[in-house]
Amino acid sequence: MENLHDKRKIYAKSQLIESEIKQNPLEQFRDWFLDASEDPSVSEANAMAISTVEEDGCPRTRMVLLKAYTHEGFIFYTNYDSKKGKAIERSHKACLHFFWPSLERQIIIKAELEKVAGNLSDGYFHSRPKGSQLGAAASPQSQVVPDRAFLEEKLKQLEKEYEGNEVPRPANWGGYLAKPYEIEFWQGRPNRLHDRIVYQLEGFDWKISRLAP
Numbered sequence: 001m002e003n004l005h006d007k008r009k010i011y012a013k014s015q016l017i018e019s020e021i022k023q024n025p026l027e028q029f030r031d032w033f034l035d036a037s038e039d040p041s042v043s044e045a046n047a048m049a050i051s052t053v054e055e056d057g058c059p060r061t062r063m064v065l066l067k068a069y070t071h072e073g074f075i076f077y078t079n080y081d082s083k084k085g086k087a088i089e090r091s092h093k094a095c096l097h098f099f100w101p102s103l104e105r106q107i108i109i110k111a112e113l114e115k116v117a118g119n120l121s122d123g124y125f126h127s128r129p130k131g132s133q134l135g136a137a138a139s140p141q142s143q144v145v146p147d148r149a150f151l152e153e154k155l156k157q158l159e160k161e162y163e164g165n166e167v168p169r170p171a172n173w174g175g176y177l178a179k180p181y182e183i184e185f186w187q188g189r190p191n192r193l194h195d196r197i198v199y200q201l202e203g204f205d206w207k208i209s210r211l212a213p
């Protein structure tokens with residue numbers, strides 16, 4: 001057995017206390033996201049894990065990139081027919097998770113999801129490099145494919161088809177807006193007495209509570 005019992009870290013970078021936090025969690029997110037974006041040891045501040053519940057009741061987690069956040073919530077882009085797309089179609093819910101180790105911070109977001117307007121997805125799709133646009137069009141995300149050559153062949157065909165022309169956004173590719181109804185901010189503290197502040201939406205107001213670590 002490879003035991004990791006002695007692998008432990010002291011958390012002492014910062015604190016999260018009621019008198020200093022924002023009353024709106026999206027504003028608190030903004031503060032923390034800016035800190036993470038400015039920290040040179042965080043390589044992709046906008047990488048987040050997203051968990052959805054599968055048909056067998058088991059959650060499934062994978063990384064995606066946050067591409068925008070607004071006063072309403074968090075936007076990312078994917079294939080609507082992917083495993084996550086199908087799970088979102090069923091439950092309209094997901095859990096997003098950020099962990100920025102160098103800041104000793106995590107954020108857990110429970111959200112209701114909806115597709116963003118087509119013109120927003122078009123705008124983002126066409127802002128990506130042409131190779132990424134073609135890659136998205138070539139990949140039946142989450143489907144079993146015979147081999148890698150199948151995908152490369154498909155990409156080659158599409159490169160030829162759209163040479164000198166704009167690649168249309170595939171109808172099954174676009175953005176989701178995750179509208180939070182619960183957001184927990186976790187700040188590592190000494191002696192495992194970490195700070196956990198949770199915001200829960202009650203009507204139009206955010207109720208703020210502290211959770212034991």
Ligand SMILES: Cc1cc2nc3c(=O)[nH]c(=O)nc-3n(C[C@H](O)[C@H](O)[C@H](O)COP(=O)(O)O)c2cc1C
Nearest residue numbers: 047062063064065077078079082083084085141142
């Ligand atoms: C850092 C990172 C960022 C990623 N960003 C995205 C993304 O923005 N959109 C996406 O569809 N997949 C992204 N992926 C791939 C997903 O993790 C996943 O493999 C893919 O979306 C298929 O997931 P699913 O079959 O569970 O739906 C990313 C992977 C990593 C490691």
